[in-house]
Amino acid sequence: MTQGATQGATGVPGDGATAEAPSSIRSVTDRCTTQNYARYPVAFTHGSGCRLWDEDGREYLDLFAGLAVSSLGHAHPALVAAIREQAGKLLHTSNLFYHEPGARLAGRLVELTFADRVFFCNSGAEANEAAIKMARRASGGRFKIVSAHGSFHGRTYGALAATGQPGLQEGFGPMLEGFVHVEPCSADAVAAAVGDDTAAVIVEPIIGEGGVVVPPPGYLAALREICDRSGAKLILDEVQTGNGRTGRLFAYEHEGIRPDIVTTAKGLGGGLPIGAVLAREDVAAAFVPGSHGTTFGANPVCCAAALAVLDQLTDGGVIANAARVGDYFLAKLRDALAGRDDVVEVRGQGLLIGVEFRVETKPFVNDLLARGVVANATAGTVLRLIPPLILTEDEVDEGVSALLEVLP
Ligand code: PLP
Numbered sequence: 001m002t003q004g005a006t007q008g009a010t011g012v013p014g015d016g017a018t019a020e021a022p023s024s025i026r027s028v029t030d031r032c033t034t035q036n037y038a039r040y041p042v043a044f045t046h047g048s049g050c051r052l053w054d055e056d057g058r059e060y061l062d063l064f065a066g067l068a069v070s071s072l073g074h075a076h077p078a079l080v081a082a083i084r085e086q087a088g089k090l091l092h093t094s095n096l097f098y099h100e101p102g103a104r105l106a107g108r109l110v111e112l113t114f115a116d117r118v119f120f121c122n123s124g125a126e127a128n129e130a131a132i133k134m135a136r137r138a139s140g141g142r143f144k145i146v147s148a149h150g151s152f153h154g155r156t157y158g159a160l161a162a163t164g165q166p167g168l169q170e171g172f173g174p175m176l177e178g179f180v181h182v183e184p185c186s187a188d189a190v191a192a193a194v195g196d197d198t199a200a201v202i203v204e205p206i207i208g209e210g211g212v213v214v215p216p217p218g219y220l221a222a223l224r225e226i227c228d229r230s231g232a233k234l235i236l237d238e239v240q241t242g243n244g245r246t247g248r249l250f251a252y253e254h255e256g257i258r259p260d261i262v263t264t265a266k267g268l269g270g271g272l273p274i275g276a277v278l279a280r281e282d283v284a285a286a287f288v289p290g291s292h293g294t295t296f297g298a299n300p301v302c303c304a305a306a307l308a309v310l311d312q313l314t315d316g317g318v319i320a321n322a323a324r325v326g327d328y329f330l331a332k333l334r335d336a337l338a339g340r341d342d343v344v345e346v347r348g349q350g351l352l353i354g355v356e357f358r359v360e361t362k363p364f365v366n367d368l369l370a371r372g373v374v375a376n377a378t379a380g381t382v383l384r385l386i387p388p389l390i391l392t393e394d395e396v397d398e399g400v401s402a403l404l405e406v407l408p
Pocket of ligand 1: 123124125126128152153154155204208209237238239240241265266
Protein backbone atom coordinates (compact mmCIF):
# COMPACT_ATOMS: atom_id res chain seq x y z
CA MET A 1 0.00 0.00 0.00
CA THR A 2 1.23 3.49 -0.84
CA GLN A 3 2.24 5.38 2.29
CA GLY A 4 -0.29 8.00 3.35
CA ALA A 5 -3.09 6.42 1.29
CA THR A 6 -6.52 7.46 2.49
CA GLN A 7 -9.06 5.25 4.17
CA GLY A 8 -12.41 5.79 2.50
CA ALA A 9 -16.04 5.32 3.43
CA THR A 10 -15.90 1.53 3.08
CA GLY A 11 -13.09 1.29 5.61
CA VAL A 12 -10.95 -0.47 3.01
CA PRO A 13 -7.50 1.10 3.36
CA GLY A 14 -6.45 2.89 0.22
CA ASP A 15 -9.83 2.82 -1.49
CA GLY A 16 -10.14 6.60 -1.55
CA ALA A 17 -13.91 6.19 -1.30
CA THR A 18 -16.07 8.99 0.03
CA ALA A 19 -19.54 9.06 1.54
CA GLU A 20 -20.84 10.26 -1.86
CA ALA A 21 -19.07 7.53 -3.79
CA PRO A 22 -18.96 4.60 -1.38
CA SER A 23 -17.84 1.06 -1.89
CA SER A 24 -14.70 0.35 -3.72
CA ILE A 25 -14.39 -3.08 -2.19
CA ARG A 26 -14.35 -4.41 -5.71
CA SER A 27 -11.93 -1.90 -7.21
CA VAL A 28 -9.40 -2.21 -4.37
CA THR A 29 -9.58 -6.01 -4.56
CA ASP A 30 -9.06 -5.87 -8.32
CA ARG A 31 -6.17 -3.44 -8.00
CA CYS A 32 -4.36 -5.06 -5.08
CA THR A 33 -4.78 -8.83 -5.43
CA THR A 34 -3.39 -11.26 -8.01
CA GLN A 35 -5.79 -11.59 -10.90
CA ASN A 36 -6.30 -15.36 -10.84
CA TYR A 37 -10.04 -15.30 -10.06
CA ALA A 38 -12.80 -14.29 -12.48
CA ARG A 39 -15.03 -12.68 -9.85
CA TYR A 40 -18.68 -11.75 -10.24
CA PRO A 41 -19.34 -8.03 -9.66
CA VAL A 42 -20.86 -8.54 -6.21
CA ALA A 43 -19.46 -7.98 -2.70
CA PHE A 44 -21.36 -9.91 -0.05
CA THR A 45 -21.52 -8.44 3.42
CA HIS A 46 -23.58 -10.92 5.44
CA GLY A 47 -25.84 -13.93 5.30
CA SER A 48 -28.44 -15.93 7.20
CA GLY A 49 -29.56 -19.48 6.38
CA CYS A 50 -29.60 -19.83 2.58
CA ARG A 51 -29.74 -16.05 2.05
CA LEU A 52 -26.92 -13.60 1.34
CA TRP A 53 -26.91 -9.80 1.17
CA ASP A 54 -24.59 -7.59 -0.84
CA GLU A 55 -23.17 -4.17 0.01
CA ASP A 56 -26.21 -2.47 -1.54
CA GLY A 57 -28.58 -4.48 0.66
CA ARG A 58 -29.76 -6.75 -2.19
CA GLU A 59 -30.89 -10.20 -1.10
CA TYR A 60 -29.80 -13.43 -2.84
CA LEU A 61 -30.82 -17.08 -2.61
CA ASP A 62 -27.59 -19.05 -2.20
CA LEU A 63 -27.46 -22.21 -4.34
CA PHE A 64 -23.65 -22.17 -4.31
CA ALA A 65 -22.59 -22.20 -0.64
CA GLY A 66 -19.23 -20.59 -1.42
CA LEU A 67 -18.18 -23.55 -3.59
CA ALA A 68 -19.92 -26.28 -1.56
CA VAL A 69 -18.48 -25.04 1.72
CA SER A 70 -21.21 -23.35 3.79
CA SER A 71 -22.88 -26.65 4.64
CA LEU A 72 -25.03 -25.16 7.42
CA GLY A 73 -25.76 -21.99 5.46
CA HIS A 74 -24.79 -18.61 6.84
CA ALA A 75 -24.64 -17.54 10.48
CA HIS A 76 -25.98 -20.87 11.78
CA PRO A 77 -26.46 -20.21 15.52
CA ALA A 78 -24.86 -23.46 16.72
CA LEU A 79 -21.82 -22.96 14.47
CA VAL A 80 -21.40 -19.30 15.41
CA ALA A 81 -21.69 -20.17 19.13
CA ALA A 82 -19.07 -22.95 18.85
CA ILE A 83 -16.62 -20.66 17.03
CA ARG A 84 -17.17 -17.80 19.50
CA GLU A 85 -16.72 -20.03 22.51
CA GLN A 86 -13.51 -21.60 21.22
CA ALA A 87 -12.13 -18.26 19.97
CA GLY A 88 -12.48 -16.91 23.50
CA LYS A 89 -10.55 -19.85 24.96
CA LEU A 90 -7.69 -20.80 22.66
CA LEU A 91 -6.93 -19.97 19.02
CA HIS A 92 -3.80 -21.96 18.34
CA THR A 93 -1.29 -24.31 19.95
CA SER A 94 0.62 -25.96 17.03
CA ASN A 95 0.77 -29.73 16.74
CA LEU A 96 3.52 -30.01 19.31
CA PHE A 97 0.77 -30.00 21.96
CA TYR A 98 -2.60 -31.65 22.55
CA HIS A 99 -5.92 -29.79 22.71
CA GLU A 100 -9.53 -30.77 23.35
CA PRO A 101 -11.28 -29.74 20.08
CA GLY A 102 -8.66 -31.66 18.07
CA ALA A 103 -9.03 -34.75 20.20
CA ARG A 104 -12.83 -34.61 20.09
CA LEU A 105 -12.96 -34.08 16.32
CA ALA A 106 -10.53 -36.91 15.57
CA GLY A 107 -12.50 -39.19 17.90
CA ARG A 108 -15.79 -38.24 16.25
CA LEU A 109 -14.49 -38.82 12.69
CA VAL A 110 -13.06 -42.21 13.67
CA GLU A 111 -16.38 -43.12 15.30
CA LEU A 112 -18.46 -42.00 12.29
CA THR A 113 -16.34 -43.42 9.44
CA PHE A 114 -14.19 -46.34 8.25
CA ALA A 115 -11.05 -44.55 9.44
CA ASP A 116 -8.70 -45.61 12.22
CA ARG A 117 -6.73 -42.36 12.16
CA VAL A 118 -7.06 -38.77 10.95
CA PHE A 119 -4.52 -36.23 9.75
CA PHE A 120 -5.76 -32.62 9.89
CA CYS A 121 -4.78 -29.88 7.46
CA ASN A 122 -6.31 -26.72 6.02
CA SER A 123 -7.71 -27.36 2.55
CA GLY A 124 -8.69 -29.96 -0.01
CA ALA A 125 -5.48 -29.71 -2.01
CA GLU A 126 -3.45 -30.10 1.14
CA ALA A 127 -5.47 -33.19 2.13
CA ASN A 128 -4.80 -34.76 -1.28
CA GLU A 129 -1.14 -33.82 -1.06
CA ALA A 130 -0.90 -35.65 2.27
CA ALA A 131 -2.87 -38.64 0.95
CA ILE A 132 -0.55 -39.04 -2.05
CA LYS A 133 2.51 -38.89 0.22
CA MET A 134 0.91 -41.31 2.68
CA ALA A 135 -0.03 -43.81 -0.05
CA ARG A 136 3.42 -43.71 -1.67
CA ARG A 137 5.22 -44.11 1.64
CA ALA A 138 2.89 -46.94 2.71
CA SER A 139 3.52 -48.74 -0.59
CA GLY A 140 7.21 -49.34 -0.06
CA GLY A 141 8.66 -48.10 -3.37
CA ARG A 142 5.57 -48.17 -5.58
CA PHE A 143 5.00 -44.69 -6.92
CA LYS A 144 2.42 -44.68 -9.74
CA ILE A 145 -0.85 -42.84 -9.03
CA VAL A 146 -3.85 -43.52 -11.29
CA SER A 147 -6.56 -40.87 -11.57
CA ALA A 148 -9.30 -39.85 -14.02
CA HIS A 149 -9.38 -37.49 -16.98
CA GLY A 150 -11.62 -34.56 -16.08
CA SER A 151 -10.98 -34.94 -12.36
CA PHE A 152 -10.07 -32.09 -10.04
CA HIS A 153 -7.91 -32.63 -6.97
CA GLY A 154 -6.48 -29.18 -6.24
CA ARG A 155 -3.82 -26.66 -7.25
CA THR A 156 -0.70 -27.68 -5.33
CA TYR A 157 1.82 -29.77 -7.27
CA GLY A 158 0.84 -33.28 -6.17
CA ALA A 159 -2.87 -32.52 -6.36
CA LEU A 160 -2.39 -30.73 -9.69
CA ALA A 161 -0.47 -33.68 -11.13
CA ALA A 162 -3.37 -35.93 -10.10
CA THR A 163 -5.89 -33.53 -11.67
CA GLY A 164 -7.01 -34.74 -15.08
CA GLN A 165 -7.35 -31.32 -16.72
CA PRO A 166 -4.23 -30.42 -18.76
CA GLY A 167 -5.43 -26.81 -19.12
CA LEU A 168 -4.95 -26.27 -15.38
CA GLN A 169 -1.35 -27.53 -15.60
CA GLU A 170 -0.40 -25.25 -18.48
CA GLY A 171 2.71 -23.19 -17.83
CA PHE A 172 3.42 -24.89 -14.51
CA GLY A 173 5.43 -27.85 -15.77
CA PRO A 174 7.17 -30.11 -15.32
CA MET A 175 4.51 -31.98 -13.36
CA LEU A 176 5.39 -34.49 -10.68
CA GLU A 177 6.34 -37.90 -12.10
CA GLY A 178 4.27 -41.05 -11.93
CA PHE A 179 0.72 -39.79 -12.54
CA VAL A 180 -1.44 -41.58 -15.10
CA HIS A 181 -4.92 -40.46 -16.20
CA VAL A 182 -7.59 -42.82 -17.49
CA GLU A 183 -11.13 -42.64 -18.84
CA PRO A 184 -13.42 -41.32 -16.08
CA CYS A 185 -15.96 -43.54 -14.31
CA SER A 186 -14.56 -46.69 -15.97
CA ALA A 187 -13.39 -49.50 -13.68
CA ASP A 188 -12.03 -51.33 -16.76
CA ALA A 189 -9.81 -48.35 -17.60
CA VAL A 190 -8.49 -48.28 -14.02
CA ALA A 191 -7.88 -52.06 -14.09
CA ALA A 192 -5.87 -51.68 -17.30
CA ALA A 193 -3.71 -48.91 -15.83
CA VAL A 194 -2.98 -50.47 -12.43
CA GLY A 195 0.23 -52.49 -12.18
CA ASP A 196 2.83 -53.73 -9.70
CA ASP A 197 4.24 -50.21 -9.49
CA THR A 198 0.89 -48.55 -8.62
CA ALA A 199 0.82 -46.94 -5.20
CA ALA A 200 -2.74 -45.66 -5.40
CA VAL A 201 -5.88 -45.00 -7.38
CA ILE A 202 -7.42 -41.62 -6.56
CA VAL A 203 -10.93 -40.73 -7.73
CA GLU A 204 -13.82 -38.48 -6.81
CA PRO A 205 -16.97 -40.54 -6.07
CA ILE A 206 -18.80 -37.94 -8.19
CA ILE A 207 -16.63 -35.72 -10.41
CA GLY A 208 -17.52 -32.24 -9.14
CA GLU A 209 -15.63 -29.41 -10.87
CA GLY A 210 -15.42 -31.59 -13.97
CA GLY A 211 -19.18 -31.32 -14.48
CA VAL A 212 -21.00 -33.34 -11.76
CA VAL A 213 -20.29 -36.65 -13.52
CA VAL A 214 -21.92 -39.55 -11.66
CA PRO A 215 -20.28 -42.96 -12.19
CA PRO A 216 -22.40 -46.07 -12.77
CA PRO A 217 -23.48 -48.04 -9.68
CA GLY A 218 -20.81 -50.52 -8.62
CA TYR A 219 -17.91 -48.31 -9.77
CA LEU A 220 -16.38 -47.78 -6.32
CA ALA A 221 -16.91 -51.44 -5.39
CA ALA A 222 -15.11 -52.46 -8.60
CA LEU A 223 -12.21 -50.10 -7.78
CA ARG A 224 -12.02 -51.64 -4.31
CA GLU A 225 -11.62 -55.09 -5.88
CA ILE A 226 -8.97 -53.90 -8.35
CA CYS A 227 -6.99 -52.30 -5.53
CA ASP A 228 -7.35 -55.38 -3.32
CA ARG A 229 -6.01 -57.59 -6.14
CA SER A 230 -3.07 -55.34 -6.96
CA GLY A 231 -2.14 -53.99 -3.54
CA ALA A 232 -2.73 -50.39 -4.64
CA LYS A 233 -4.37 -48.08 -2.11
CA LEU A 234 -7.83 -46.70 -2.87
CA ILE A 235 -7.98 -42.96 -2.19
CA LEU A 236 -11.40 -41.32 -2.46
CA ASP A 237 -11.29 -37.57 -2.87
CA GLU A 238 -14.39 -36.54 -0.92
CA VAL A 239 -13.37 -32.90 -0.66
CA GLN A 240 -16.62 -31.99 -2.41
CA THR A 241 -18.79 -35.10 -1.94
CA GLY A 242 -18.08 -35.46 1.79
CA ASN A 243 -19.75 -34.07 4.88
CA GLY A 244 -23.33 -34.82 3.92
CA ARG A 245 -23.32 -33.30 0.43
CA THR A 246 -24.61 -36.45 -1.37
CA GLY A 247 -27.11 -37.41 1.32
CA ARG A 248 -24.72 -39.64 3.30
CA LEU A 249 -21.91 -38.41 5.56
CA PHE A 250 -19.43 -39.64 2.91
CA ALA A 251 -20.29 -40.81 -0.60
CA TYR A 252 -18.43 -44.14 -0.24
CA GLU A 253 -21.25 -45.19 2.12
CA HIS A 254 -23.65 -45.42 -0.83
CA GLU A 255 -21.64 -48.44 -2.05
CA GLY A 256 -20.82 -49.91 1.35
CA ILE A 257 -17.09 -50.15 0.64
CA ARG A 258 -14.11 -49.50 2.89
CA PRO A 259 -11.56 -47.21 1.19
CA ASP A 260 -7.95 -46.98 2.34
CA ILE A 261 -7.91 -43.20 2.46
CA VAL A 262 -10.58 -40.50 2.19
CA THR A 263 -9.66 -36.85 1.81
CA THR A 264 -12.08 -34.12 2.74
CA ALA A 265 -12.35 -30.37 3.39
CA LYS A 266 -14.91 -27.83 2.04
CA GLY A 267 -18.12 -28.48 4.06
CA LEU A 268 -16.31 -29.96 7.07
CA GLY A 269 -15.70 -26.59 8.74
CA GLY A 270 -18.97 -25.02 7.56
CA GLY A 271 -16.95 -22.03 6.29
CA LEU A 272 -13.75 -22.24 8.32
CA PRO A 273 -10.71 -23.74 6.58
CA ILE A 274 -10.11 -27.31 7.65
CA GLY A 275 -9.13 -30.42 5.70
CA ALA A 276 -8.70 -33.99 6.83
CA VAL A 277 -7.18 -37.25 5.64
CA LEU A 278 -9.08 -40.23 7.01
CA ALA A 279 -7.05 -43.41 6.84
CA ARG A 280 -6.91 -47.08 7.75
CA GLU A 281 -4.30 -48.06 10.29
CA ASP A 282 -1.93 -49.76 7.81
CA VAL A 283 -1.60 -46.71 5.55
CA ALA A 284 -1.70 -44.17 8.39
CA ALA A 285 1.33 -45.98 9.83
CA ALA A 286 3.40 -44.43 7.01
CA PHE A 287 3.23 -41.13 8.89
CA VAL A 288 5.74 -41.23 11.71
CA PRO A 289 7.11 -38.25 13.67
CA GLY A 290 8.73 -35.81 11.24
CA SER A 291 7.41 -37.42 8.04
CA HIS A 292 4.66 -34.86 7.39
CA GLY A 293 3.03 -31.89 9.07
CA THR A 294 1.46 -28.46 8.84
CA THR A 295 1.56 -25.58 11.33
CA PHE A 296 -2.15 -24.74 11.29
CA GLY A 297 -3.48 -28.32 11.02
CA ALA A 298 -6.11 -29.13 13.67
CA ASN A 299 -6.57 -25.47 14.48
CA PRO A 300 -8.73 -25.45 17.65
CA VAL A 301 -11.33 -22.99 16.31
CA CYS A 302 -11.65 -24.89 13.01
CA CYS A 303 -11.97 -28.17 14.93
CA ALA A 304 -14.68 -26.69 17.18
CA ALA A 305 -16.51 -25.51 14.05
CA ALA A 306 -16.24 -28.95 12.43
CA LEU A 307 -17.60 -30.60 15.59
CA ALA A 308 -20.62 -28.28 15.49
CA VAL A 309 -21.08 -29.07 11.76
CA LEU A 310 -20.91 -32.85 12.39
CA ASP A 311 -23.44 -32.55 15.22
CA GLN A 312 -25.88 -30.74 12.95
CA LEU A 313 -25.25 -33.12 10.05
CA THR A 314 -25.91 -36.23 12.14
CA ASP A 315 -28.02 -35.52 15.25
CA GLY A 316 -29.48 -32.32 13.78
CA GLY A 317 -30.86 -34.14 10.73
CA VAL A 318 -29.02 -32.06 8.10
CA ILE A 319 -27.77 -35.10 6.15
CA ALA A 320 -31.31 -36.44 5.99
CA ASN A 321 -32.42 -33.01 4.77
CA ALA A 322 -29.76 -33.03 2.02
CA ALA A 323 -30.98 -36.47 0.86
CA ARG A 324 -34.68 -35.52 0.89
CA VAL A 325 -34.38 -32.02 -0.56
CA GLY A 326 -31.77 -33.26 -3.06
CA ASP A 327 -34.26 -35.84 -4.42
CA TYR A 328 -36.92 -33.14 -4.57
CA PHE A 329 -34.56 -30.74 -6.39
CA LEU A 330 -33.56 -33.38 -8.98
CA ALA A 331 -37.19 -34.36 -9.60
CA LYS A 332 -38.30 -30.75 -9.86
CA LEU A 333 -35.52 -29.91 -12.34
CA ARG A 334 -36.19 -33.01 -14.44
CA ASP A 335 -39.86 -32.13 -14.56
CA ALA A 336 -39.30 -28.43 -15.31
CA LEU A 337 -36.70 -29.09 -18.03
CA ALA A 338 -38.31 -32.15 -19.65
CA GLY A 339 -38.52 -31.93 -23.42
CA ARG A 340 -36.04 -29.06 -23.79
CA ASP A 341 -33.65 -29.63 -26.70
CA ASP A 342 -30.91 -27.56 -25.07
CA VAL A 343 -30.71 -29.78 -21.96
CA VAL A 344 -28.54 -32.91 -22.17
CA GLU A 345 -29.07 -34.27 -18.65
CA VAL A 346 -30.05 -33.45 -15.08
CA ARG A 347 -27.87 -35.50 -12.71
CA GLY A 348 -26.41 -35.66 -9.25
CA GLN A 349 -26.92 -37.07 -5.79
CA GLY A 350 -28.15 -35.28 -2.69
CA LEU A 351 -27.36 -31.59 -3.03
CA LEU A 352 -24.59 -32.01 -5.60
CA ILE A 353 -26.55 -31.39 -8.77
CA GLY A 354 -25.54 -30.65 -12.35
CA VAL A 355 -27.66 -29.68 -15.33
CA GLU A 356 -25.74 -30.24 -18.55
CA PHE A 357 -26.77 -27.99 -21.43
CA ARG A 358 -25.71 -27.98 -25.08
CA VAL A 359 -24.52 -24.40 -24.60
CA GLU A 360 -22.24 -22.50 -22.21
CA THR A 361 -23.93 -21.95 -18.82
CA LYS A 362 -22.00 -18.86 -17.67
CA PRO A 363 -24.62 -16.49 -19.21
CA PHE A 364 -27.37 -18.28 -17.23
CA VAL A 365 -25.37 -17.88 -14.02
CA ASN A 366 -24.92 -14.15 -14.73
CA ASP A 367 -28.65 -13.75 -15.35
CA LEU A 368 -29.53 -15.73 -12.22
CA LEU A 369 -27.24 -13.49 -10.19
CA ALA A 370 -28.96 -10.41 -11.61
CA ARG A 371 -32.24 -11.96 -10.40
CA GLY A 372 -30.84 -12.62 -6.93
CA VAL A 373 -29.88 -16.31 -7.19
CA VAL A 374 -26.28 -17.50 -6.74
CA ALA A 375 -25.41 -20.59 -8.82
CA ASN A 376 -22.31 -21.90 -10.59
CA ALA A 377 -21.15 -22.76 -14.09
CA THR A 378 -18.58 -25.53 -14.40
CA ALA A 379 -17.02 -27.57 -17.21
CA GLY A 380 -18.37 -25.02 -19.68
CA THR A 381 -21.82 -26.42 -20.25
CA VAL A 382 -22.85 -27.55 -16.76
CA LEU A 383 -24.93 -25.53 -14.32
CA ARG A 384 -23.84 -26.73 -10.89
CA LEU A 385 -26.11 -26.41 -7.86
CA ILE A 386 -24.33 -26.94 -4.54
CA PRO A 387 -26.47 -25.11 -1.98
CA PRO A 388 -26.21 -25.20 1.81
CA LEU A 389 -27.46 -28.57 3.06
CA ILE A 390 -30.23 -26.87 5.05
CA LEU A 391 -32.03 -25.85 1.83
CA THR A 392 -35.84 -26.17 1.94
CA GLU A 393 -38.32 -27.36 -0.71
CA ASP A 394 -39.69 -23.79 -0.95
CA GLU A 395 -36.20 -22.51 -1.73
CA VAL A 396 -35.85 -25.21 -4.42
CA ASP A 397 -39.12 -23.99 -5.98
CA GLU A 398 -37.81 -20.43 -5.91
CA GLY A 399 -34.52 -21.44 -7.55
CA VAL A 400 -36.18 -23.53 -10.28
CA SER A 401 -38.62 -20.69 -11.10
CA ALA A 402 -35.70 -18.28 -11.43
CA LEU A 403 -33.89 -20.75 -13.70
CA LEU A 404 -36.91 -21.08 -15.99
CA GLU A 405 -37.02 -17.27 -16.22
CA VAL A 406 -33.41 -16.98 -17.41
CA LEU A 407 -33.44 -19.85 -19.91
CA PRO A 408 -34.05 -18.83 -23.51
N1 PLP B 1 -10.74 -32.07 -4.59
C1 PLP B 1 -11.97 -31.81 -5.05
C2 PLP B 1 -12.86 -32.94 -5.46
C3 PLP B 1 -12.43 -30.48 -5.12
O1 PLP B 1 -13.65 -30.24 -5.59
C4 PLP B 1 -11.56 -29.44 -4.72
C5 PLP B 1 -11.98 -28.03 -4.82
O2 PLP B 1 -12.89 -27.68 -5.50
C6 PLP B 1 -10.29 -29.77 -4.25
C7 PLP B 1 -9.91 -31.09 -4.20
C8 PLP B 1 -9.33 -28.70 -3.81
O3 PLP B 1 -9.76 -28.16 -2.61
P1 PLP B 1 -9.16 -26.76 -2.10
O4 PLP B 1 -9.65 -25.71 -3.04
O5 PLP B 1 -9.72 -26.62 -0.71
O6 PLP B 1 -7.69 -26.88 -2.09
